[in-house]
Amino acid sequence: MDVLTFFQQMVNGFSLGSMYALIAIGYTMVYGVLRLINFAHGDIMMVGAFLGYTFMEVFQLPFTLSILLAVVVSSLLGIFMDKIAYKPLREAPKISLLITAIGISFFLENAFTVFAGGVPRAFPVPSYMENVINVANITFSVSSITVPLVTLVLLLGILYVLYKTKYGMAIRALSFDIKTVNLMGIDANLIISIVFALGSALAAVGGLFWAINYPSVEPMMGVLVGLKAFAAAVVGGIGSVTGAVIGGFIIGFTEVVVIAFFPELGGYKDAFAFVFLILVLLFKPTGIMGEDLEKSRF
Numbered sequence: 001m002d003v004l005t006f007f008q009q010m011v012n013g014f015s016l017g018s019m020y021a022l023i024a025i026g027y028t029m030v031y032g033v034l035r036l037i038n039f040a041h042g043d044i045m046m047v048g049a050f051l052g053y054t055f056m057e058v059f060q061l062p063f064t065l066s067i068l069l070a071v072v073v074s075s076l077l078g079i080f081m082d083k084i085a086y087k088p089l090r091e092a093p094k095i096s097l098l099i100t101a102i103g104i105s106f107f108l109e110n111a112f113t114v115f116a117g118g119v120p121r122a123f124p125v126p127s128y129m130e131n132v133i134n135v136a137n138i139t140f141s142v143s144s145i146t147v148p149l150v151t152l153v154l155l156l157g158i159l160y161v162l163y164k165t166k167y168g169m170a171i172r173a174l175s176f177d178i179k180t181v182n183l184m185g186i187d188a189n190l191i192i193s194i195v196f197a198l199g200s201a202l203a204a205v206g207g208l209f210w211a212i213n214y215p216s217v218e219p220m221m222g223v224l225v226g227l228k229a230f231a232a233a234v235v236g237g238i239g240s241v242t243g244a245v246i247g248g249f250i251i252g253f254t255e256v257v258v259i260a261f262f263p264e265l266g267g268y269k270d271a272f273a274f275v276f277l278i279l280v281l282l283f284k285p286t287g288i289m290g291e292d293l294e295k296s297r298f
Contacts, residue, residue: 006257006260008138008139009256009257009260010253010257011140012140012256013253013255013257014148015140015143015144015147015213015252016252016255016256017232017248017249017250017253018147018148018150018151018248018249018252019147019206019210019213019225019248019252020206020225020229020232020247020248020249021151021229021232021244021245021247021249021252022150022154022202022203022205022206022248023042023045023202023203023206023225023226023229023232023248024229024236024244024245024248025154025155025241025245026038026041026198026199026200027041027199027229027230027238027244028233028236028238028239028243028244029158029171029195029198029241030196031233031238031239032171032239033171033174033175033191033192033195034086034097036086036094036098037098037101037230038101039101039102039230040081040102040104040105041200041203041226041229041230042105042203042222042223042226042229042230043104043105043222043223043226044074044077044078044081044108044200044203044204044207044222045203045206045221045222045226045229046108046112046207046217046219047077047108047112047207048070048071048200048203048204048205048206048207048208049123049204049207049208049217050116050219051069051070051073051074051204052067052070052123052207052211053121053124055069055070056124063126067208070208071204071205072201074201074204075198075200075201075204076197077200078197078199078200078201078203079193079196079197079200081104081196081200082192082193083193085100085101085103085104086100086101087189087192109219109220109222109223110219112219113219113220116219118218118219119218120216121216121217121218122216123211123212123216123217125143125211125212125215129142129143129146130142130143133145141213143209143213144213146209147209147213150205150209151245154202154205155242158198158202158241159241162241167191167194170191171191171194171195173186174186174188206225206229207222210225227273227274228255228270228273229248231247231251231273231277232244232250232251232273233247234247234277234280234281234287235247235250235251235287235288236248236250236287236289237287238287238290239290240287240289242289243287243289243290246288247287250276251272254273254276255273258272
């Protein structure tokens with residue numbers, strides 16, 4: 001592989017890793033507060049992509065407005081999911097929450113299969129997002145530039161909320177002990193709803209960018225992507241927002257660059273994320289930026 005090809009693959013890996021990172025942040029925020037692996041999170045990504053498709057194709061709304069509406073509705077879905085499925089089980093064993101999360105995931109996948117059909121649908125990508133830019137013989141589309149920039153802006157926004165606002169202080173306090181936070185006069189359920197709203201919004205953004213870069217939507221699109229994003233969250237350190245972004249970039253780079261070096265392994269590209277996950281769990285179970293479970297998260 002020459003240097004030019006290497007840098008081209010680095011650009012591709014950076015874009016792919018950004019999409020994993022956006023979804024991984026939602027996983028890690030929910031886990032940081034509830035110690036819950038929300039396996040329905042990948043399906044929120046699918047819902048966000050379908051909402052964007054519906055607003056553009058069915059209602060003929062402009063691209064930007066469709067994206068905003070899809071993110072807002074996905075946030076509301078995250079809040080609704082918490083109120084209906086998770087809130088009644090706050091005091092239940094963690095395994096009950098885990099089984100519920102898996103059940104919600106299956107429900108969303110099958111509901112969209114029934115109402116939207118299982119055949120992939122072409123996502124209406126604006127022409128300007130497909131424009132190709134050439135810099136020093138390295139080519140990339142506008143969408144591949146937009147994804148990392150949006151990821152960086154959203155990461156900074158999430159960190160600002162967590163460390164510079166009262167709600168962020170409440171979220172970090174909640175990661176210590178929900179009961180103690182309630183005794184201090186903070187509405188823990190409200191803070192948890194905010195966490196679900198933020199995580200679902202980020203998942204929707206990740207799903208919309210995925211649909212733009214791989215222009216199709218179908219009910220099962222969030223399954224494998226969600227699992228890879230979960231692997232990214234664990235690699236970076238489950239419970240750490242910055243770690244989730246780092247883990248997303250690592251998984252994205254690994255998936256793209258290894259295939260570039262070893263094209264004959266293309267059929268196994270989906271396995272690399274989980275091989276990396278196993279190695280991290282063997283040698284550093286808390287992840288790159290993870291801490292002891294008794295310490296504060298984020």
